[in-house]
Amino acid sequence: MNAVSRLSNRDRYARCIRASKMVSWDIERDVIGGRAFDTSEKYLPDGLSLTPNFFTLSESEKRFISQIQGRTYANVFGLVERFINAKVLEVSRDYWLGDQVALEALVRFSEEELKHQALFRRIDQMIGETLPAGYRFDVDPDAVASAVLGKSTWAVLALTLDIELFSQLHYRQSIAPDDQLSELFKNVFLYHWKEESQHAMLDELEWVRHDATMTDSDRDKAVDEFIELLGAIDGILQAQAAADARYFEANCGRAIDEAETQSVEANFLEAYRWQYIHSGVRHPHFGEVLDCLISEDQGMRIQAALATLQ
Numbered sequence: 001m002n003a004v005s006r007l008s009n010r011d012r013y014a015r016c017i018r019a020s021k022m023v024s025w026d027i028e029r030d031v032i033g034g035r036a037f038d039t040s041e042k043y044l045p046d047g048l049s050l051t052p053n054f055f056t057l058s059e060s061e062k063r064f065i066s067q068i069q070g071r072t073y074a075n076v077f078g079l080v081e082r083f084i085n086a087k088v089l090e091v092s093r094d095y096w097l098g099d100q101v102a103l104e105a106l107v108r109f110s111e112e113e114l115k116h117q118a119l120f121r122r123i124d125q126m127i128g129e130t131l132p133a134g135y136r137f138d139v140d141p142d143a144v145a146s147a148v149l150g151k152s153t154w155a156v157l158a159l160t161l162d163i164e165l166f167s168q169l170h171y172r173q174s175i176a177p178d179d180q181l182s183e184l185f186k187n188v189f190l191y192h193w194k195e196e197s198q199h200a201m202l203d204e205l206e207w208v209r210h211d212a213t214m215t216d217s218d219r220d221k222a223v224d225e226f227i228e229l230l231g232a233i234d235g236i237l238q239a240q241a242a243a244d245a246r247y248f249e250a251n252c253g254r255a256i257d258e259a260e261t262q263s264v265e266a267n268f269l270e271a272y273r274w275q276y277i278h279s280g281v282r283h284p285h286f287g288e289v290l291d292c293l294i295s296e297d298q299g300m301r302i303q304a305a306l307a308t309l310q
Contacts, residue, residue, distance in 0.1 A: 031188055
């Protein structure tokens with residue numbers, strides 16, 4: 001990396017610090033503000049929940065679907081931020097005795113991710129107080145983080161940028177514009193979005209920096225590991241779609257036959273794959289960064305793998 005690039009990157013780390021200080025917020029004071037969730041409102045917007053595709057359901061049942069998905073949405077973000085934070089702390093080691101501006105930016109990133117985890121635990125509890133008992137999210141965040149962190153740094157940083165970018169896309173394109181959405185739910189993801197914006201910049205810087213240290217064969221293996229991580233996420237989504245469909249069936253207030261149960265589960269899975277896989281890998285900026293780092297053949301391998309997750 002030449003001197004001009006080092007200065008440019010140092011300025012980007014500094015800008016992330018300034019942004020972090022400017023948007024700093026408190027969970028109870030700024031986000032929740034003494035409010036509670038209201039089951040007369042949607043929690044997740046149609047652009048993410050894909051409730052229009054649940055053709056057999058009434059409007060009130062679709063609203064219930066959005067509430068179930070809203071709870072799962074908070075839980076999934078709490079889950080992925082466990083391994084994101086661990087990886088951020090790990091890569092920050094490279095700056096312990098070096099660039100203190102970059103170190104401060106990554107430490108602030110870590111502190112914010114810890115706050116986000118606390119926020120999503122709080123939101124899960126609050127939504128749980130409004131919905132019937134029996135909801136399950138049986139995924140151990142430490143076990144998932146351990147499995148993810150067993151992959152190469154390149155693969156984990158690729159997945160992290162994917163997540164950081166789709167979280168911004170979800171807020172701007174679906175959550176913020178929906179005037180029928182719970183204002184409290186919108187507020188949660190407004191404040192989350194404010195800090196994820198600089199997290200995406202930092203993750204991109206670290207991914208590109210790490211990529212420059214790799215051999216072609218190491219990168220080729222890392223591409224396969226990124227594909228494996230996407231597959232592992234899909235496994236979690238399949239299990240949660242089945243759990244959420246069972247929860248809906250048990251609490252929707254009417255009998256549902258096997259065919260409709262299968263349709264509801266398939267629609268949950270379609271929505272979850274859109275939320276946590278396809279909306280990220282199709283993000284234009286993610287594609288731009290990825291294409292600069294990989295070969296055409298590696299890109300085709302990724303696309304072939306994604307085509308199986310439809």
